Each structure stands twice: as structure tokens, then as C-alpha cells.
Amino acid sequence: MNYQNEQLREALAAQYVLGTLRGSARLRFERWLNQDPDLQNRTGYWEQALQPLADQVVPVQPPSRVWTSIQTRLGMQASLPGKSQATSRLHWLRGAWVSFGLAALLVAVLVFGPAEEVTRFTPDIEVALQNELAQPVWKVDADSSKDTVVVSTVRNVRLPDDKSLELWLVLESGEPPISLGLMPTEQGRKYVVKSSTPLREGIGFAVSLEPRGGSPTGVATGPILYIQTYRET
Secondary structure, eight states, X not given: OOTTOHHHHHHHHHHHHHTOOOHHHHHHHHXXXXXXXXXXXXXXXXXXXXXXXXXXXXXXXXXXXXXXXXXXXXXXXXXTTTOHHHHHHHHHHHHHHHHHHHHHHHHHHHHHOOOGGGGTOOOOEEEEEEOTXXXXXXXXXXXXXXXXXXXXXXXXXXXXXXXXXXXXXXXXXXXXXXXXXXXXXSTTOEEEEEOSSOGGGEEXXXXXXXXXXXXSSSSOOSOEEEEEESSOO
């Protein structure tokens, strides 16, 4: 399997978050995930994009007549005295419908693209990180009410194989910046992250050059290549 295929990486990350990636395939993905920063970014994006859908689902207990009708249509009435077989088949049926629903959701999201409006993302912070030629490299939108940041890559960024770019929240207090994860470097790629520190405590974003996988110390160790404020001190 070609794990460098962009469409495959995106699909597996989405399936992993949905829970439809199971068994040995899930274990292989988790081993891959532990050593692939780009895949970590993709998986984090799907977690942020799909979690609001799960939060909106309200558990509903169907009326007993619904299951009785299903039993009748499937010819399961003969098993009712013992109930164990009927119960087992009903459990399978419920699981099958849940899996079908998740698969349908995955197909819809992959085909039509994860829509930010589904997550009710309302950005009130909008900045552009520009290179030395004043060309935008990333567009950063953030919703301070949810402390959620969406980074959109405007142009490709070339890096040595042993390097990564890391995003930081610059704090008004003057304390060391807070890491927000690794930056996407391919044009059109997005990265979504929820900041553990309220964005209202920050004044801007910075990007530093770090060893592959990010800073090993939790603070910026390389040079700051990009910085942009969104609030005056």
C-alpha cells in the first residue's frame, strides 16, 4: 500500500477518527501516526472537524414496536422464545446500520470536503503570515470564543527532510510562546488546532524552524521565520 498517496492518507485519517478503521489496519495506522507529523496534522484536523457532529447527536431510544416490526420483516419471530438469537441478530443489525451511517458520512465529507460551517467556526481573528517578498504563505483564521485556529496553506514551502515548521501563540504576558503544532507545507493543505491557552491571552502567531517532528524542548529552538500580530499590546 502506498502510504505516501495524498488521497489515501486523508481517507485513513478520517476513517481513524470516525472509528471505522479497525483491527490490524488500525494498529498499523497508529504505528504510522506516531512517527508521521503530517499525518498527525491530518488526524487532528478530522478530530476538530467531526467532533461537533458527534456532540450534536442526541441518543434516542426507539419504541419497542420498531424492533418488533424489524423482527417480523426478517422472519425472526421464531427465535423469540429463547430471545438470545434474536437479540444477537438485532445487535448485529444495529451495528450494521451505525457502520453504514458512519461510512456514508465519511464518503460525503471526503467528496464534498469538510465544511467549516459544520463546526460552527466563526473567526474573529484573521492574519496572513508572509515571506520576505511580502507574499502570503499561510492564512490564519481563529475563533477566540472556541480557541480554535485554522491554518490554510497559500503556497508550497520547501524544507530539508530533517526540518519542520512549528506554529506558536505569542503571549501578551511576555512568557514563552505556546506551541500550536506543526505547520502544513503543501499548498491547499489545512491544519486545525484547538489552543490549550485562550487566544485572548495572545497577541499574535509565530512560526519557527525546528527539527523534524517539532521542538524537542517545548519552546522554540530555531529561528523565527514568520510572525504576525493580531492584537496590539
